Each structure stands twice: as structure tokens, then as C-alpha cells.
Amino acid sequence: MAKPSTSAAPRLSKKDYEARAAVLREKLVQLQVRLKEAPFKILLIVAGVEGAGTGDLLNTLGSWLDPRGVETFSFRDPSDEERERPFLWRFWRSLPTNGRIGIYAGSWYTETLRAALHEPPAQQDLSPEFERIRHFEKLHADDGTLIIKVWLNLSKTAQGRRLRALSSDESTAWRVSPDHWQYHRHYARLSRLAISIHRATHRPHAPWTILDAEDDRARDLDTASLLIARFQAHLRKHGRPLKTKAPSAATRRSLRPAGLKRLQSLPLDQQLSAADYEAKREKWLGKLNQAVRTASAAKRSIVFAFEGWDAAGKGGAIRRLTSAIDVRDYRVIPVAKPTDEEKAHHYLWRFWRNIPRAGLTAIFDRSWYGRVLVERLEGFARDDEWKRAYAEINDFEQQLTARGIIVVKFWLHIGRDEQLRRFRAREETTYKRHKINDEDWRNRRKWDAYEVAVGDMLALTDTTTAPWHLIPANNKRHARLQILKTACKQIETALA
Amino acid sequence: MAKPSTSAAPRLSKKDYEARAAVLREKLVQLQVRLKEAPFKILLIVAGVEGAGTGDLLNTLGSWLDPRGVETFSFRDPSDEERERPFLWRFWRSLPTNGRIGIYAGSWYTETLRAALHEPPAQQDLSPEFERIRHFEKLHADDGTLIIKVWLNLSKTAQGRRLRALSSDESTAWRVSPDHWQYHRHYARLSRLAISIHRATHRPHAPWTILDAEDDRARDLDTASLLIARFQAHLRKHGRPLKTKAPSAATRRSLRPAGLKRLQSLPLDQQLSAADYEAKREKWLGKLNQAVRTASAAKRSIVFAFEGWDAAGKGGAIRRLTSAIDVRDYRVIPVAKPTDEEKAHHYLWRFWRNIPRAGLTAIFDRSWYGRVLVERLEGFARDDEWKRAYAEINDFEQQLTARGIIVVKFWLHIGRDEQLRRFRAREETTYKRHKINDEDWRNRRKWDAYEVAVGDMLALTDTTTAPWHLIPANNKRHARLQILKTACKQIETALA
Known part of the structure; x- marks a missing residue:
């Protein structure tokens, strides 16, 4: 010019x-x-x-x-x-x-x-x-x-x-x-x-x-x-991706054994009869409905993260939860393998994209914690990457809560035997067979290593503003009711 | 439940x-x-x-x-x-x-x-x-x-x-x-x-x-x-894509010969000396700056669509235009082959996505008219698809103008000889060589067919609210100045 x-x-x-x-x-x-x-x-x-x-x-x-x-x-x-x-x-x-x-x-x-x-x-x-x-x-x-x-x-x-x-x-x-x-x-x-x-x-x-x-x-x-x-x-x-093909030995060693202990000491044998569940469920759905509407009126958003073992009942629990929320007020975001576009971004990008508008609720069916679970154990993230991720995730959640967003995180915990029972049941039902595949069986064989990773996650990302809620889930009814109760309490506390 | x-x-x-x-x-x-x-x-x-x-x-x-x-x-x-x-x-x-x-x-x-x-x-x-x-x-x-x-x-x-x-x-x-x-x-x-x-x-x-x-x-x-x-x-x-591999004979037949006549009768030999251009340019940039700011203050958006022959000077003209606009107020959207994500959508999707917010300007370097130009002639769109597209495009632009968005469309026209001269010049300059490839030469061999398609486009999508502006572009200075003037007038008229 x-x-x-x-x-x-x-x-x-x-x-x-x-x-x-x-x-x-x-x-x-x-x-x-x-x-x-x-x-x-x-x-x-x-x-x-x-x-x-x-x-x-x-x-x-x-x-x-x-x-x-x-x-x-x-x-x-x-x-x-x-x-x-x-x-x-x-x-x-x-x-x-x-x-x-x-x-x-x-x-x-x-x-x-x-x-x-x-x-x-x-x-x-x-x-x-x-x-x-x-x-x-x-x-x-x-x-x-x-x-x-x-x-x-x-x-x-x-x-x-x-x-x-x-x-x-x-x-x-x-x-x-x-x-x-x-x-x-x-x-x-x-x-x-x-x-x-x-x-x-x-x-x-x-x-x-x-x-x-x-x-x-x-x-x-x-x-x-x-x-x-x-x-x-x-x-x-x-210039070249540094990804290692095989996960290192470090992925299987606990960084913070306290988390693993917390996980393993969770009692799993609670029971809740169908009649008890029926009697209490609508009451808690009603409370949750009220809590979510109060949050929404105050322009406070809610982000749920559901994690748990394969077949622990995440999907079912989410559907019980959403049955209490106006369909215009929530979105369920299923998190599977990243798409090509998502792979060409930072791993947190696809979660940032899905942060809800003020007053709305986002429910993540699996979440950013994949970084320190499956990505850690399958070698999709290098040691330095997944080790760094705990702090990155805490920072991410801190940005959400600082903006007034209520973060509620669940780990649905079942026993190894219970998982086996559910896997077999899935295989026996024609329309559920697609829900179970070789990968699920492979993950199951790595149960011990996953337990270590879950333990580290619990120990390293259990923050005051976004704490972990461990849900014993061998009994589905008990788990669902506890999730409803916990969600209510978390939201009410955040609004108080 | x-x-x-x-x-x-x-x-x-x-x-x-x-x-x-x-x-x-x-x-x-x-x-x-x-x-x-x-x-x-x-x-x-x-x-x-x-x-x-x-x-x-x-x-x-x-x-x-x-x-x-x-x-x-x-x-x-x-x-x-x-x-x-x-x-x-x-x-x-x-x-x-x-x-x-x-x-x-x-x-x-x-x-x-x-x-x-x-x-x-x-x-x-x-x-x-x-x-x-x-x-x-x-x-x-x-x-x-x-x-x-x-x-x-x-x-x-x-x-x-x-x-x-x-x-x-x-x-x-x-x-x-x-x-x-x-x-x-x-x-x-x-x-x-x-x-x-x-x-x-x-x-x-x-x-x-x-x-x-x-x-x-x-x-x-x-x-x-x-x-x-x-x-x-x-x-x-x-179940199966219906795409034909070879474009049909119909792609080369004019639907509305009046457009072709209009195109061919455009005089291309206008001249503008460097001195004249220098003397007038800043004045028109100033006027354009004022027009765009007035539109912006009135929360009116502007959408420019630049079409024209390969090497007609679209990029250069766009850069002259943007030199008058605050960098925070415009975005240039280069339109190339659709990405995989774009292909999995309607062809207008990627243009809908890029409609600017109120008061901002979007400049499309090539546009939705690709549907009735390259897609028509290369067989990427079937006959029924590109024939339908004229009405779809008119409806799209009508939705923009009805919402108060100012739509300014340019066709930059050069002669066949002038294009050849520019192609050769590009090939001779190391850093411009990437701008010319086999496809450009292939398109050039189809000049007559493209002329027919351009003619149809001009005849069938020249609407009152979003008219076409034909710019003789053999002389780059003349073309650039005329684009500035036309842009000013279109915006001023829309605001009047």
C-alpha cells in the first residue's frame, strides 16, 4: 500500500x-x-x-x-x-x-x-x-x-x-x-x-x-x-507425533495409593427393594426437578460427568435423572472415540465446545477423565501427557465453577463379578449384544490396572468445588436413587 | 417408567x-x-x-x-x-x-x-x-x-x-x-x-x-x-448416492441465453493509469470505511460474494477492500473443496454457518455459486440438483436480505487471452506457482461451458435485493476501483 x-x-x-x-x-x-x-x-x-x-x-x-x-x-x-x-x-x-x-x-x-x-x-x-x-x-x-x-x-x-x-x-x-x-x-x-x-x-x-x-x-x-x-x-x-505404541510400565503404577484404597473400601452390597425404590423415586425426582429449575432461574448451569466401569449402569442412571428435567433444559453428550476433527484439537476441546449456556444442564456420558483412564492405559496419551492431565483437568473444572457452573461428578462402582454377570446378560439379549464388544472384554482383563488409574483420578482430582461422588452400583436401584439424592444435594449446596 | x-x-x-x-x-x-x-x-x-x-x-x-x-x-x-x-x-x-x-x-x-x-x-x-x-x-x-x-x-x-x-x-x-x-x-x-x-x-x-x-x-x-x-x-x-460420474450434455446447454449475452457484451478494455488510481483510491477507501461503519452502527451486516474466472484478481480485490475495514469488523472466508464434514451436510450448510453477526462483514472468496458453476460442470451435482439450486440460492439470499443483511455480489470478468497471460506469469514466479495447477488449466479448456454456466447464473439469480455486479477486470486497477465504488453505492443504497 x-x-x-x-x-x-x-x-x-x-x-x-x-x-x-x-x-x-x-x-x-x-x-x-x-x-x-x-x-x-x-x-x-x-x-x-x-x-x-x-x-x-x-x-x-x-x-x-x-x-x-x-x-x-x-x-x-x-x-x-x-x-x-x-x-x-x-x-x-x-x-x-x-x-x-x-x-x-x-x-x-x-x-x-x-x-x-x-x-x-x-x-x-x-x-x-x-x-x-x-x-x-x-x-x-x-x-x-x-x-x-x-x-x-x-x-x-x-x-x-x-x-x-x-x-x-x-x-x-x-x-x-x-x-x-x-x-x-x-x-x-x-x-x-x-x-x-x-x-x-x-x-x-x-x-x-x-x-x-x-x-x-x-x-x-x-x-x-x-x-x-x-x-x-x-x-x-x-514434526512427528511422539505417541508411544505400547503403554509404559508407569501407567500401571499408582501415583497416589490413597485413592485406590478409597475405591476398594467402598461397600458394594447395599440393597434396595423394588417397592422401596418405587416409593422414594418420584419424591427425589421431584426434588431434583425443583433444584434444577431453581438453578436455571438463577442462570446457573449444571455439568454432570458420569464415569464408571463398563456396564456399571451409566446410561440407565442418566435416563432416570433426565426424566426429571424439562427436555428443553438439558443435553446428554455421549463421549466415544474422538472424531478426526476432535483428534486435530487439544483433548479438552470437545468438552469446552459442549459447555452449556447459562441455566442449562449438560450431562456427559463419559467425560474428559478418559484422558487419565483409557488414554493412560491404552497408550493413547504418553506418560508426560496423562500425568499433566490431572492439573489441566482441575484447572478446567475450576474455570467452570468460577463462572458459577455447578459440576457434579459420579464414579459408578461395581464388583468384578457383577460386571461379568452383566456382560454375559448383554450377550444373551439380541438387542443388547451391540453394547458389548471385544474391547469391553479386553478392558475387563486390565481391571487391576484400571483400578489403579481410577484411584489416582479420585485422589488427584477430588477438589472442593468439584468433588467426586463414589456410587456403589451393584444394585441398580440403590445406585440410581443415590445419584438422584447426591445430585439434589450438590445443586442445593451450590445454590445456598 | x-x-x-x-x-x-x-x-x-x-x-x-x-x-x-x-x-x-x-x-x-x-x-x-x-x-x-x-x-x-x-x-x-x-x-x-x-x-x-x-x-x-x-x-x-x-x-x-x-x-x-x-x-x-x-x-x-x-x-x-x-x-x-x-x-x-x-x-x-x-x-x-x-x-x-x-x-x-x-x-x-x-x-x-x-x-x-x-x-x-x-x-x-x-x-x-x-x-x-x-x-x-x-x-x-x-x-x-x-x-x-x-x-x-x-x-x-x-x-x-x-x-x-x-x-x-x-x-x-x-x-x-x-x-x-x-x-x-x-x-x-x-x-x-x-x-x-x-x-x-x-x-x-x-x-x-x-x-x-x-x-x-x-x-x-x-x-x-x-x-x-x-x-x-x-x-x-x-440408499446409494445418485451422483453421475460424467457431467451430462445438459450441463453445457444454456437455460437462459440472455445471461450469456450480457456477459459477452461486457467491454473489457477499460484502462486506468497508476496515477489516476492512486489519486482516487484513498478517497473511495475512505467512503467505503464510512459506509461500513454506518452499517455496523445500525447493526446491519454485509455479505460480499466474490466470483470470477481463475486469476481474475479476486484475492487482490478483496485485500484492497479489507484495507478500508477495521480488522475486528470483517472476516474473509475462502471457499475451496468442501471438507468431509461439509460434504456430509447440505451444500448451503457451510455458508449458513458463516453468516456474520449483526454489524459485521463476511467476505466470501468464492461462494455458494460453486453449485451452479464448478459443481454443474464437473458433475459433482446432478442435473436436477444444480437446476434446483438457482431457486434455493435465491431463497437463501432472500432470507439474508429480509433479515437486513446487505448482499453484494461480484463477477470479475477477464478475457480468455488475459487469463492465459496471467496463468503463464504465475508459472514463471516461484512463489506464485502454487496458485496455478492442472485443474486451472482443465477449467480453462472448458471456458465455453463455464461461460454458459456463468450466463445462466447471472440470468437466474440477479434479484432486486441481491443483484449481480459485473466487473471488467482485464485492468486490475480499474476493476479494484470499480469494486470499491460499487460496494459503497450498494451499501449506501441499502442504508438509505
Whole structure:
């Protein structure tokens, strides 16, 4: 774009620019070809001083990159669907799949920056925001994502010169808005804020690169060079999926034996007669109905996670639960093997997507705990991955509860013999036969190892705000009633 | 569920119920296995008299079907993201992919039914709603979708009996809300409304089936039987994709030669000097910036569709356009070959998904017109499909403009020689070589056939609210400036 030159320093000549651009463009094309097959994505975050030319840079990158592999994001005020979920939800929903580039003209940094324009930073404690951002970036970097953060810098003098030059020419004056001048006036304060953001969120896996944007041509070339250099380094380290084929011996060793003890000491022989069950069930369904409606009226959402042994009765328990809830107020989300799209994302992505709107209920039939159960034991997650997952999951649930969402987690526990009885019964009933397959029998043979994993899960993710409820489920009626009671109490406590 | 019997008629015995259920469940399992591979989806819409047991029916179906192939939908009040788009947007975004079942406990009928509870139907003219619903269902039925609409009926006497029985038992009284009684009082009016809905939307491809819901067991069995019977009949007709391999001769014959004449008579030799362009460009960018901001402030969205010959300069023109728009206010959507997920949906699905929020701009680099261009000529769409598409597209755009969205469509036209020159230039530039491939050369050899298709498109989709703008593009500067001017005028006219 041949806009009036606003630079005092000598601008890169057009000829030099074009020669260097030609080289970089070819490399960018090669980058995209290789990225397409790579097991990771690139997030390129562009932020910076007002007037440094984010929009122009995006346009240049748009012409250099193959648009089919790129998505560009920017964010206006959040919609109500976004405001009703945790802060990071709108960013989770925007993430590209592996093999693609997401360019963020606005990002998880934008709101902090914008808010600071109107409020002196001294009055704000930004540490929770920074903490949240660090977690988010770490989570994705750990997953292999290449995070590139560019800060376009412009000195106060250069900014003023650019704004004046644009304003003085009638045909370009529209490029300068009152906001620009306000940013100019508060240059020093915003600079200090930028420095504190950089310090707080500059990490080896997600470093900031500060680029001088005074020369628009150099700015575009430098950004492209950075993208290429970071990609090449990343490819050497993360070019191949690291998945081990066979699960390591570590998957079978308990990290925290207390959980296993808790599991094994659960008495399983409770009984509940059909008559007793009939007598109590409707009462508790009614209480649950009331509790869910009260939560809904208060715009509080509920997230149920149902985990348990194969054939422990998760499906049946869920149907009893939902019979008390208005069909418009809940959704059941069955969690099976991830789809191709889900595999090209972080393992938590498909759960983030399904966080309910304010006042609604989501019931997960199996959940994010698959990461530390089946994925741990079948080698779908490496040791470092499933070991890291406990903290990631606690952080995920903490974001839900902090947003007012009520999280209720059940482990349905049955004995080994009871499972065998149910497996055989399933095999004998024509229309239930599809519910049982070789995998179920394989998992059953690994009972001891699963028990260890369940124990670790109970010990490491039993938090105050999202505790585990162990349900003895050898007797289905007893289990169902206890689930109803527990759900009621949890919701009522959360609302109290 | 053993709720108090509320039926006067003899209820199906538990034994008979279980025997019949066992047979149906096995068939449902088989259905899902076959559906998984079928090139269509099933939409099962359940509506009916209040108290007829939609929720219980859903729970039963949930226990009979494999949950991994089913999604259940219901709808509360629309969110702002939904309200900002055409009425049907929220239903488009909910559709399952081919091979799956979507069960709609709430649907495109719900709002009409709910509104009527509070307003006597005499005061409403429902014909536009009915028309919209008929179009929507026809569109998907034409695409192969199996649409099953069930109306659960209950006589006023049976409804009253059920409500009284539930209310009189302390443990079940919670199942009856004040709304239920209101529905009961207005039974006659709602019945008349139901009849008018059935009449207006009962079509061979989307018929209503009215089921008596007095006996809850029979209700569940009848619904499952209906699902199985309709599926088997549908499978015989639509079990295999009908796609022809080679495009028929009809694809090369013009439907409306006037369009072709219009295209061929476009003068292409306009010139614009670099100096003239430089002098005028910023002024028009400024005007466009103003127009887009005015539209945005008025919460009016803008949808640009860029079509044109390969190498006609769509990408460059789009980047000039976006250089005038705040990066937070627009998104460019490059349209390439559909992904697997997109292929498992109606061809308009991926465009519905990308309708912008109120006040934002979406720029489609290629668009839904692919259906009547490349898909027509390469045989990706059958003759009946692409011929039907003109009306479908007009209806789609009409829904956008009716919602206040400004639709601006460009066809960038270059000469055959000019295209050849640009192809060769691309091949000679290392970093542009990836922009040209065998397919481009193949398309070029079909120039005459494409011209016919473009002509038909111009003639058949040039509507008052979404007219086509033909842009002579042999001279890039001239084309870019004309696009800026046209965009401004279209937006200003729409806002006037």
C-alpha cells in the first residue's frame, strides 16, 4: 500500500522489499505444505501500539499465505453466548485444527489492553488474568502448538508523526479515529502496561517478539521471517507425533495409593427393594426437578460427568435423572472415540465446545477423565501427557465453577463379578449384544490396572468445588436413587 | 417408567410391551448400522399436545438407540447470536451430518406453537412461517434427508385425566406446571392451530404422522415402528448416492441465453493509469470505511460474494477492500473443496454457518455459486440438483436480505487471452506457482461451458435485493476501483 510515508528513518526501498518478499513468500508456501501434515497448529498473535498497522500486516500475510490453510480471528465485545461461559470459551471455539495457522488480530490479550485504556492500571490487579493466559498458552504449547506472539512497536514520536501525516491529507484522514489520539495521549501508560504484559506472559514456550513497526515494509518482512524461523525450529522438535505404541510400565503404577484404597473400601452390597425404590423415586425426582429449575432461574448451569466401569449402569442412571428435567433444559453428550476433527484439537476441546449456556444442564456420558483412564492405559496419551492431565483437568473444572457452573461428578462402582454377570446378560439379549464388544472384554482383563488409574483420578482430582461422588452400583436401584439424592444435594449446596 | 396409569383405555400389558420392544430394539440397532453408511440423515421431529410425554418418549428412544449416532435438540429462547441471523440459522447450525439421527423435541414449529398460546390464531397470519418451513423441509428432503414428523395426540379428556392423576399424588404433582393447565384450558384453540399446521406443512416428502399418546407404551412402540418403516422405505430409494460420474450434455446447454449475452457484451478494455488510481483510491477507501461503519452502527451486516474466472484478481480485490475495514469488523472466508464434514451436510450448510453477526462483514472468496458453476460442470451435482439450486440460492439470499443483511455480489470478468497471460506469469514466479495447477488449466479448456454456466447464473439469480455486479477486470486497477465504488453505492443504497 503506497500510503504517505510516515517514517523518519529511511524506509526499505521498494526494490529491496520485493526481492526479500519473493524469497520469503516461497518459504511460506513451503511452510504451509509441511505444516499441513504436521501434528500441530500455529497460533500467531499480533498485538501492538495503535497505528502500528496490524490490519495492513494481516492483509500482506493474507496475500502471501495460501488462504485455505489460514484462519484470521479478531474479537468484538463478547456475545451473550460467550459471556455465559468462562472467559476463555470464545478462544477455545476459535482454535484452528492441526496443520493450520490461526492469526489472531485480537486475542486473549485484547480485553486487558482495552480495559486499561479507560482505567489506570494501578487500580487493577491483573495477576489473575495473566495467570489464566499463562495456563491457556502452556496447555496448548504442551499439546505441541507453536505459539508466536508479535508486538508491533512504534515510538510515541513515530506514532504522532504517522497520525498527523494521515490526518493532514484529506483522502487518508478517515484512517485516524478519535480513539487513535486517545491512545496517543496515553502512550506512556499503555507502554507500561505492555511491558507488564510482556513480563508476565513471556515464556519459553510462548515468547513475545517485539518488532519495530515504523517501516511498514520491514514490519511485514520481519513478521514473515519470524514465522518461518520459529516454524522450522518447531518442526525439528515436534514434526512427528511422539505417541508411544505400547503403554509404559508407569501407567500401571499408582501415583497416589490413597485413592485406590478409597475405591476398594467402598461397600458394594447395599440393597434396595423394588417397592422401596418405587416409593422414594418420584419424591427425589421431584426434588431434583425443583433444584434444577431453581438453578436455571438463577442462570446457573449444571455439568454432570458420569464415569464408571463398563456396564456399571451409566446410561440407565442418566435416563432416570433426565426424566426429571424439562427436555428443553438439558443435553446428554455421549463421549466415544474422538472424531478426526476432535483428534486435530487439544483433548479438552470437545468438552469446552459442549459447555452449556447459562441455566442449562449438560450431562456427559463419559467425560474428559478418559484422558487419565483409557488414554493412560491404552497408550493413547504418553506418560508426560496423562500425568499433566490431572492439573489441566482441575484447572478446567475450576474455570467452570468460577463462572458459577455447578459440576457434579459420579464414579459408578461395581464388583468384578457383577460386571461379568452383566456382560454375559448383554450377550444373551439380541438387542443388547451391540453394547458389548471385544474391547469391553479386553478392558475387563486390565481391571487391576484400571483400578489403579481410577484411584489416582479420585485422589488427584477430588477438589472442593468439584468433588467426586463414589456410587456403589451393584444394585441398580440403590445406585440410581443415590445419584438422584447426591445430585439434589450438590445443586442445593451450590445454590445456598 | 411406572407412573400412575392415567389411561381409561386398557394399557398395553407390560409383557406384550416388552416382547414387542425387544423386536423393535433389534431393528433399531440394525437401522443405525445401515444408516451410518447411508448418504443421508434422519430428522425426527416430535411435537404434540402438552402432557403427551415428549420427554418420556425421548428417554425411551435414548435407551433403545445407540447414543453415538443420535443427537437430540430442543430450543429455549434464541440467544442474541441467533436473533441476529435469519430465523432458520439456529436450526441450520443444529443439523446432524449424514449417517446420523437428529431428534427434535423442539424445532422450527415450536415458536409458532408457543406464540399461539398467548395470541389467538385469528390475529396472526401464519402463512409466511408455513412457507418458510415448507422451503426448509423441501430443501433438505431434496438433499436426501429423511424427515419424520410425529404429532403426539391426546384428547382433552385424556389430557385432563392425566393432569389430575399426576396432581393428586403428592410425589408426582411436580410434573404438572401452571403452563400445563393453561394448555388444557386452550385445548380447542391449540387443536385448531395444530390442524392448520398439519395441513400447511404436510407434504409427501415431510408428512405428519399423528400418534395417539394415551397409552405411553403404545406411543413409544409406535414411534419406533414408524422410524423403522420410514427408514426402510427411504433406504430403498436413497440408499446409494445418485451422483453421475460424467457431467451430462445438459450441463453445457444454456437455460437462459440472455445471461450469456450480457456477459459477452461486457467491454473489457477499460484502462486506468497508476496515477489516476492512486489519486482516487484513498478517497473511495475512505467512503467505503464510512459506509461500513454506518452499517455496523445500525447493526446491519454485509455479505460480499466474490466470483470470477481463475486469476481474475479476486484475492487482490478483496485485500484492497479489507484495507478500508477495521480488522475486528470483517472476516474473509475462502471457499475451496468442501471438507468431509461439509460434504456430509447440505451444500448451503457451510455458508449458513458463516453468516456474520449483526454489524459485521463476511467476505466470501468464492461462494455458494460453486453449485451452479464448478459443481454443474464437473458433475459433482446432478442435473436436477444444480437446476434446483438457482431457486434455493435465491431463497437463501432472500432470507439474508429480509433479515437486513446487505448482499453484494461480484463477477470479475477477464478475457480468455488475459487469463492465459496471467496463468503463464504465475508459472514463471516461484512463489506464485502454487496458485496455478492442472485443474486451472482443465477449467480453462472448458471456458465455453463455464461461460454458459456463468450466463445462466447471472440470468437466474440477479434479484432486486441481491443483484449481480459485473466487473471488467482485464485492468486490475480499474476493476479494484470499480469494486470499491460499487460496494459503497450498494451499501449506501441499502442504508438509505
